Every structure is written in structure tokens, then in C-alpha cells.
Amino acid sequence: MQQLAPELKIDFQSEKYKDAYSRINAIVIEGEQEAHDNYIRLGEMLPELKDELIRLSKMESRHKKGFEACGRNLSVTPDMPFAQKFFSGLHENFQKAAAEGQVVTCLLIQSLIIECFAIAAYNIYIPVADDFARKITEGVVKDEYSHLNFGEVWLKENFAESKAELEAANRQNLPIVWRMLNEVEDDAHILAMEKEALVEDFMIQYGETLNNIGFTTRDIMRMSAYGLTAA
Secondary structure (H helix, E strand, C coil): CCCCHHHCCCCCCCHHHHHHHHHHHHHHHHHHHHHHHHHHHHHHHCHHHHHHHHHHHHHHHHHHHHHHHHHHHCCCCCCHHHHHHHCHHHHHHHHHHHHCCCHHHHHHHHHHHHHHHHHHHHHHHHHHCCHHHHHHHHHHHHHHHHHHHHHHHHHHHCHHHHHHHHHHHHHHHHHHHHHHHHHCHHHHHHCCCCHHHHHHHHHHHHHHHHHHHCCCHHHHHHHHHHHHHHC
């Protein structure tokens, strides 16, 4: 996929491309807004880490502005209502967990699932992006790894008491990611991003993170299989 990318001839100005881009661009803008809001909320739940979480939230705001500029560069208006609906499952689960004080579930949704989803999407998009968007996205993806690392470090340090909640949160939220990937498949294909590559990159990122936190390979295989219930 990525080896073939330089040979692809993508018409970034075609109506078909811009139509698909209006939804993909909206998804990344909304994803960064969700992340900003989620880190602010986590800062309220983890007051001893509030300054760090506010710093992460500000980074997400900068990313959002960068992706808004990507849309303007192609004269595309992002379809924000579509994107808000696209994220509604994870959004609602995060809000519910936050209201119940479930820090572990909130970290799994934001710092693991959403960040791994973003990293996978950006990794697959960069080789097929227009020049302007490529530069923006390359800068963003470096930051996303630091965000992933924040949740990874906290959950590793609190693994024993977090494990059961992590498994329950994974069971509840991973199927949502599969539905999201299915929903975006056609638009992603028009942008030369194949669903199989997105799934593969997401599962590699997610599996490595679960391993770093403390889960065994057997645990990770079992937890990953929950996503297939929505396939």
C-alpha cells in the first residue's frame, strides 16, 4: 500500500475526492475536538495531573486548526454533523464513564482507542495526502504518540487495580471502532486509504499499547477479538 503510494495519481480537485474529503476532514477535526474536551475532563478527574492534561488538550486544539486549514486548502467544507454522529458512540461512553468517575474507562477511550485510531488513520493517510495536508499530518502524528504514551504510562503504573475495568471498557468500546471503520470505508477508499491497512495499523498500535501496559499476548488476542463482534 505505502510502497505503491508514490505511483498513485490522485485528483485532489475532483468533485468525488472533495465529497469524500468533506467527511474524512470533518472526522479528524471532530476527533481532535473530542480529544481536547476529553483531556480537559480528565484533568478534572486527575487533579494532580491537571497541568499535563491541559497541555495535551491545547495540542489537540492546534491539531484541529491545522486540519481545518487542510480543508480550506482544498476549498472543502467539512461535514461536521456527520462527524459528530460518527463519534457519538465513543463520546457518549466517555461522558457516561466520566460522570461515574471511571478514570480507567475514560483513559482507555481517549488515550488508547481514539489515539490509536488517529495514529493509524494518519499513518495510512500521509503517503497519499496532498502536499499541504501531508506536512500538517506529519507534525500531528508525532504529538499523538506522546498522548498515547500519557495514558499508557498511567495505566501501566495502575495496572493491577485497572485490569478488570480495562477489559470491560475494551469489550464495550472496541466494537464501536469496527463500526466506525466500516462506516468510513468507502470515503477512505476514494482518498486511497484502504480499510484493511487502517485495521492492521490500528490493531498493531492498540496491541502494542496493551502489551506495554501489562497484558499478556493471550489477553490481547482475546481482547482484540471483541472488535470482531461488530465486523
